[in-house]
Amino acid sequence: MTQHPMPDERRPANDGPKAAARNRAALVTAAREIYAEYGLDAPLSAIARRAGVGQGVLYRHFPDRAAVATAVLEENVRQVEQAAAAEDATLADALGVMTWHLTESAAFIGLLHVEGAGGRSDIHAHALALSERVERGLRGHLTDGHRLSASDDLMLAVAMVSGAVTGPTREDRERRALAAWRLLGVEVGPVRPFNG
Template identity: 75%
Template structure:
């Protein structure tokens, strides 16, 4: 039977692994689930049903729950991947700060979960991810600050943190294109240059 990428188990086979499943298939499934979760949360908000994530990823719900036992785990995985890409961009020699901001902006436009993270997650949040999100937010700030050129307009005081918060607040809209347009407009109003808006390595 031909194996399709990202689909190694069907709902009707819950609890049973096909003989060709293994670490590589598990890694593909997890990557597909994270990508699907980012899309579903962006389109429908953080309260979207996890069954929609499984369908978008092309896997059964047993596979979903094996990787992410609850909503908190799925949201945290999306946030972690977003932050990891910003850190990778900021840690790569020769990458301009404007290009790091381009990676950050891509995730802002692509991921509703990331926007929530950079709003520092309200104290009344009931999703159970507040402490984790605050830690990841600190990692984003640290990565950006380490890459911030001396004398950059965002290098004074809390200008960097406030600017990221202001841009993230501006990222609204039904379509991804509209969210990106608004993010770039916000950066322009702040007088900050942003490079190509794309994921790290994209």
């Protein structure tokens, strides 16, 4: 039996494009959380559930698993870039945001190790471009004579720290990342997402 709304009942307003943008943002946030908990092979249905939308909405925004992962990585990179470009930003601030993403996302760690990765050339090229954006954002804060200012030292240090980001909880991974930065003699600001 189909229920029709009574005259005094209201249907939720259709927010159109506002809802689409809100749903996409919710899906990216949910994907980051699900990937952090279960890895990149987590079911897409879990992402849709966490975002509070149906799978049809997920597929409207992201046609496949790769598109979801790419959106999460793009957001990670965008936040590092924004942290690096913020007024009065320091290298330590940008490293704090990048370190937060390292502790949250195994996919982000993989992105930063893309140089030696094989696989499909189109995916490799996109991942390499994202990695280069992270490097540009961070390198803009290096001064002459900084311990990471030599040509490959910055991303080598990032790769070394990301290799240390292990552990069953986010807190464990953060503790290990900060210990690795400390061993490298590099100051890191608060480990948190960028909230520009």
